[in-house]
Amino acid sequence: MTRTHAEWRAAAAALPFDGRPVIDGARVDGSSGQTIAKTNPATGAVLSQIHACTEADVDTAVASARRAYASGAWSRAGAGHRRERLLELARLIEARADEFALYDSLDMGKPVREAAAIDAPGSAALYRFYGEAVEKQEDLIPMTPPGSTALVTREALGVVAVIVAWNYPLEIATWKLAPALAAGNSVVVKPPVEASHSALLLAELAIEAGIPAGVLNVVTGRGSTVGRALALHDDVDMLAFTGSTEVAKQLQQYAGQSNLKRLALEAGGKSANLIFADCDDLRAAAEKAAFGSFYNQGEVCSANSRIFVEREVYDEFLALYAEAARAYAPGDPLDPASGIGALVSERHADEVWATIERARRDGRIAAGGARPEINGSRAFIEPTIVTGVPADHELHTREIFGPVAVVTPFDTEEEAVARANETPYGLAASLWTGSLSRAHRVSQRLVAGTVSVNTVDALGFTTPFGGFKQSGFGRDLSVHALENYTDYKTTWLQWG
Structure with a gap:
C-alpha cells in the first residue's frame, strides 16, 4: 500500500x-x-x-x-x-x-x-x-x-x-x-x-x-x-x-x-561512468547517470561520481544530465514526492558542503550547489554537478559520500580507460556504448568488481558484488x- x-x-x-x-x-x-x-x-x-x-x-x-x-x-x-x-x-x-x-x-x-x-x-x-x-x-x-x-x-x-x-x-x-x-x-x-x-x-x-x-x-x-x-x-x-x-x-x-x-x-569506492559518443540513447545515459550519482543522497559506496564523456557529445550530455538531476531535489524523507532525503547528519553535510565550496573555487558548478534548510535541518544538499577541476582534485580522488559528481571530457578510448582506472579503488564502473566490441574491450580493461554496460551500478542476487584494490x-x-x-x-x- x-x-x-x-x-x-x-x-x-x-x-x-x-x-x-x-x-x-x-x-x-x-x-x-x-x-x-x-x-x-x-x-x-x-x-x-x-x-x-x-x-x-x-x-x-x-x-x-x-x-x-x-x-x-x-x-x-x-x-x-x-x-x-x-x-x-x-x-x-x-x-x-x-x-x-x-x-x-x-x-x-x-x-x-x-x-x-x-x-x-x-x-x-x-x-x-x-x-x-x-x-x-x-x-x-x-x-x-x-x-x-x-x-x-x-x-x-x-x-x-x-x-x-x-x-x-x-x-x-x-x-x-x-x-x-x-x-x-x-x-x-x-x-x-x-x-x-x-x-x-x-x-x-x-x-x-x-x-x-x-x-x-x-x-x-x-x-x-x-x-x-x-x-x-x-x-x-x-x-x-x-x-x-x-x-x-x-x-x-x-x-x-x-x-x-x-x-x-x-x-570504499570512486566509480567511473564512461559515456562514448556511439551511445545509442544519450538521454537514457544521462538519466541513469543521475541515478548512479545522486540516488540515496549519493551515500553509496559504488556511486558513479566520476563521469567521463567523449568530447563530441560532452555539451549535449551535460545539459541532459543537469536536467535529470532535478528529479533528485531534496525534501522531507517522509514525503513520497521528495527526490532524495537528508544526509546522515549535519556534520557529514558540513563535510560534503566544504567539498562543494572548494569545487566552486577550483572549477565550475554546472548544476545544483545549494544547501536548503528543511524542517529546521541543514542536513540537505542539492545534487551538485562540477566541471573544470584538475585530474588530481579531490572530486576525482576522494570518496565524498554525498550528492556530488564531477564531469570531464575525453578524446580517446585509451584516455577514458586510463582516467577511469586512475584511482586507488576498484569497486564498480559503468560504460555506455552502442558497440559490442567496445563494450567487451573496455569492460575487460576497467579495474572494477562490477562493470555495468549501458546501465549503472547493476547488481542482483545471483551475481557477486565486491571490489579490487583498496x-x-x-x-x-x-x-x-x-x-x-x-x-x-x-x-x-x-x-x-
Missing part, C-alpha cells in the same frame, strides 16, 4: 524506539549505563538513546554465540531446517516492512518510499534466496587411491562478527547475515551507531522466526569500542565489514594482532558469498 506524507508522519510518530542491545535472545542493558542520543538528521529531533556497549558486552555476546554454535541447535540442525526458519524470517520482515523502512529513514535520512519499496522487500527476498541456496549446495567425493574414500565438505566457520555501514542499514546487514546464518554460523552484529534500530528489530524477529537464542546477537555502540573489540576478539572466527577503506585497513591490523580471523571487507576483498550476494562464511574440510576414510 502506498502511503501519503501525512500517513508516513503518523506512522513515524507511533513507532517504538528501544536502543538496548539484543544478546542471547533478549533485550538487555549495556553494562556501562551510558547511552548515545540518536537524532533524526532530517529534523534534529532525538529518536532514542542507543546503549553504548563495552568490551564486556562484546564478550557476553560472543560467548552467547559460541554456546549457540557449539550446541548444534542451529549449526547442526541441517540445511532444510535452517531454510524453513529463514523463510519464516523473510515473511516476518515483509509483514513489518513499513516499520523497517521508517527506522532506516528516520535514522539516516533516506526517503522512506525507497526503504519501503526496495530495501525491506529486497532484504526479505535475500533471506529466501540463501535459505533456498544453501540446501542446494553440493559436497564432493574426489578420486582417491583404491581402498579409500575422501569427502570434501563445506563447513561453517563458527562465530562471525558483522560490522554494518549506515547508508543501507537493513540491506547491508542482510547481505552478510543471510549467507552467514544459512551456512550455520552464529553471528554478532555491530550496527552503525547512526542507524541501529532496524538491526535490533531484525534480531527480535529472528527469535520469533524460530532461530535459537544466541545465534543472532546485536551489540550497539561506537566502532572504536564495539567494533574494535570484535575485531580483536580471539573467539571470533570471521569478520565481515562494509564501510570506509580506512577502517577496513584497521580491521586487517586487528585480525593480525589477534587470532588471524578471516575477513571479508567491502570498503575497495576490499570477498564478495557479497550470489552463492559465492557463502564462501566467506564456510571453508573446505577433507574427511579421508581408509577402509582397505
